[in-house]
Amino acid sequence: MPELPEVETVVRTLRPHVQGRTLLCARELKPCVLKGGRPLASLEGAAVSGVRRRGKLALVELARGEERLFLAVHLRMTGSLLARKGLAAATPKALEALAGSRTRAVFGFASGNSWPCTTVVRFDDVRTFGHILAGGERELAAWPFWRTLGPEPLEMDAEAFRAAVRGRRRIKALLLDQKAIAGIGNIYADESLFAAGIHPETPADSLCVEAKDRLFRSLRQVLERAVAECGSSISDYRDADGNPGAFQNSFAVYGRAGKACLACGRSLVRIRVAGRSSVICPHCQRKPRTRR
Ligand SMILES: [Zn+2]
Secondary structure, eight states, X not given: OOOHHHHHHHHHHXXXXXXXXXXXXXXXXXSOBOBTBOOGGGGTTOEEEEEEEETTEEEEEEEXXXXXXXXXXXXXXXXXXXXXXXXXXXXHHHXXXXXXXXXXXXXXXXXXXXXXXXXXXXXXXXXXXOEEEEEEHHHHHHOHHHHTOOOOTTTSOHHHHHHHSOSSSBHHHHHHOTTTSSSOOXXXXXXXXXXXXXXXXSBGGGSOHHHHHHHHHHHHHHHHHHHHTTOOOSSSOOOTTSOOOSGGGGOSSTTOTTSBXXXXXXXXXXXXXXXXXXXEOTTTSOOOOOOO
């Protein structure tokens, strides 16, 4: 569930906790580290040089001498990165003792190269679909998910969006495809399609240029508003400080099946598109005519 706005919020709230600090201790408590990368402990001793987002990935960038290292965290459905400061874990055992029942990995940071760890970041994950790739540039570049990630919707222009939105696939399936455009999931696909007045089953190729541009503007507006409101909390999502987002209070369609359309007052309905539940207004989002 964490999509672009939620991961962006996690990254923004995590950054002040770890930027410039040294990763003294990294422990995988339950399996969550992807094969193809290195063990978490191999990153110990590196200092955090940046925290950024790419698609739905939170990327912690580290440096150890000349070596550039990464922790790429995919939160998937219920993952969270929770930071706590003002602690003093003097040993790896003391750090591990700060884990909860849902903790799959724990990271201890200090302002220098010596114990104790004064900042702790937990990777908690109830449903355990999340995962971490650790390693250097080579491991990151060899990771198929990373290599095939599509462009960022908030960094592309209308022309690039038109080029990404093509083919016979339904527009919603295409928006959800991380290889086509990165960072969009069910919430922001449904919200932006409603805002643009486009039915999710519309084949991408049948959208005219004006409709594609309208969808691009809607998508950007929805994502920017959601980032400004620190994402949406519908179940477990919390930022790195443990705070929920507020954009769920602004949903026009997501989770509102049976309720009145905010534009026309008719009932919103739930349909299935590309194997995913979708909420639409059948009046404001007209179903495309089928060709015979
Ligand atoms: Zn409507």
